Amino acid sequence: MVYKKEGCEPKPISFYHVGDNVNKSKDTILFVGKTAIGNDLGELNGDYHSPYFLDATKFGLLSLCLKEKYAMSRAFYSYTHEIIKSYFGSFEVGIKHVAMTNMVKCNNGSTLDINSYLAKKTCIDDLGLIWQEIEMINPRRVVFYTNHNYNEFIERYKPKSDDIKIEDITHQAHRVKLGSKKITWWHRRFLDKNNVPIMDFLIVGHPMMKHKTSYVQAIISWLREN
Numbered sequence: 001m002v003y004k005k006e007g008c009e010p011k012p013i014s015f016y017h018v019g020d021n022v023n024k025s026k027d028t029i030l031f032v033g034k035t036a037i038g039n040d041l042g043e044l045n046g047d048y049h050s051p052y053f054l055d056a057t058k059f060g061l062l063s064l065c066l067k068e069k070y071a072m073s074r075a076f077y078s079y080t081h082e083i084i085k086s087y088f089g090s091f092e093v094g095i096k097h098v099a100m101t102n103m104v105k106c107n108n109g110s111t112l113d114i115n116s117y118l119a120k121k122t123c124i125d126d127l128g129l130i131w132q133e134i135e136m137i138n139p140r141r142v143v144f145y146t147n148h149n150y151n152e153f154i155e156r157y158k159p160k161s162d163d164i165k166i167e168d169i170t171h172q173a174h175r176v177k178l179g180s181k182k183i184t185w186w187h188r189r190f191l192d193k194n195n196v197p198i199m200d201f202l203i204v205g206h207p208m209m210k211h212k213t214s215y216v217q218a219i220i221s222w223l224r225e226n
Helices: 057-064 075-088 091-097 117-126 129-137 151-155 212-225
Strands: 029-035 098-104 141-144 165-168 175-178 181-191 197-204
Touching (some): 075 091, 075 212, 098 117, 098 129, 141 212
Parallel strands (some): 029 098, 141 197
Antiparallel strands (some): 165 181, 175 181, 181 197
16 A cells, blocks of 8 residues: 555554553453554664564554653653553553554654545555454454544444444534533444444544543543443
8 A cells, every 4th residue: 555656655554552461351442543653753663574564563652651752742642641541540551451553554744644535545445454453453442533534434334243233322423522622522332233332433533732631531431431
């Protein structure tokens, strides 16, 4: 998946982090950002070297641990760190039960979501990379920090299992007030043939420039209720 003529990264970005207990625990969370940060990875690659994709796991773990030099200024990592720490009781415990990735694996810019529609559609719909990652991780909850920008792609997703029921607890247009701002709050649930919830999606406004305490507490409350 290379879009050189559109100025995208030469390689798609991997997961940022997959905790050791993700496939063992029933209390798992996948955090999903919008676009990949790739231009400034520097030497912070993971252990796997491939001509086809860039292993960003070392960068992701350092960022989630707030040890990467820009991590504190990136709400994607600093707010998620606080959510993990508060929800699981300690960051050291929680990091083992969570994973982090992005909707789009190649990006037009290093930190801003300026991906073209073609890049989004090819990555999400045609190749289905984010959905393959979700199938691999099989998390209990998925928190999409995507605001409303990726709703049409998320709307089309359905787990591969048979007899899956989809229920919108809140709808795409729903907003909640955090601090002085109203943000997207779309809660979609997937249930099995016995109406037992198997996965919950929360599509929420990106944490950047949001009131940190209000934002973190709202996400934690949702995680505890679902």
